[in-house]
Amino acid sequence: AQSVTQLGSHVSVSEGALVLLRCNYSSSVPPYLFWYVQYPNQGLQLLLKYTSAATLVKGINGFEAEFKKSETSFHLTKPSAHMSDAAEYFCAVSTGANSKLTFGKGITLSVRP
Amino acid sequence: GAGVSQTPSNKVTEKGKYVELRCDPISGHTALYWYRQSLGQGPEFLIYFQGTGAADDSGLPNDRFFAVRPEGSVSTLKIQRTERGDSAVYLCASSPNRETSHNEQFFGPGTRLTVL
Numbered sequence: 001a002q003s004v005t006q007l008g009s010h011v012s013v014s015e016g017a018l019v020l021l022r023c024n025y026s027s028s029v030p031p032y033l034f035w036y037v038q039y040p041n042q043g044l045q046l047l048l049k050y051t052s053a054a055t056l057v058k059g060i061n062g063f064e065a066e067f068k069k070s071e072t073s074f075h076l077t078k079p080s081a082h083m084s085d086a087a088e089y090f091c092a093v094s095t096g097a098n099s100k101l102t103f104g105k106g107i108t109l110s111v112r113p
Numbered sequence: 114g115a116g117v118s119q120t121p122s123n124k125v126t127e128k129g130k131y132v133e134l135r136c137d138p139i140s141g142h143t144a145l146y147w148y149r150q151s152l153g154q155g156p157e158f159l160i161y162f163q164g165t166g167a168a169d170d171s172g173l174p175n176d177r178f179f180a181v182r183p184e185g186s187v188s189t190l191k192i193q194r195t196e197r198g199d200s201a202v203y204l205c206a207s208s209p210n211r212e213t214s215h216n217e218q219f220f221g222p223g224t225r226l227t228v229l
Contacts (some may be wrong), residue, residue, distance in 0.1 A: 004155075009153075032216050034217075036220075042222060043117075043204070043220045043221055043222040043223055044156070044204070044206075044220040045220075046217060046218075046219075049217060090155050090156070092155075094216045096216065099161075099169075099216060100146065100158040100161055100169060100172070101146075101148075101156070101158065101206075101216075101218060102158065103148075103155030103156050103157070104155050105153070105154055105155050106153075106154070106155050
């Protein structure tokens, strides 16, 4: 069985501030981990993925995430928030190739001018 | 290239009616997934196809839901006797089914289903 916990439903930061979105996972086997972003009225877009090659993963738009097995975490960060980062962010886990994704409930990121 | 497309983008129906939702995956992707996203929630898995066959249908909520992929490309999700609780955004995703893709799934824009 696999699951994802994203604590909190809403994060608000000032433009230029650090973005930190938390994700903890549970998996009975070594996981693949993903962060997706969803802009209003659009589909899910992949930000980055962890597939065991490197624990620090860099994605699009300046985002990165670090896989920490001991903490079962895969938190998403960005050093400096931009207004265009305002969206909903989903963490997801799968147990290997060709298997379903299990998503967290998502976190809405707001960016204040 | 073209991404995953879904039609219709919006569907409004009455309780008890039958609906079909269509998904066109990325050309050459052999794996196809259906998810359902309710308001304020993350997507929830419904069914996964590998080629023409359903490899995992454990997420279908009941026997009113059925999906097909007869030629291994386009898929149709069918919902019989719709209920108000079926209202959600139905998402389709496809994947190249290569070990190197590490299960990266490409999502369509979704079909918003509203059951009145």
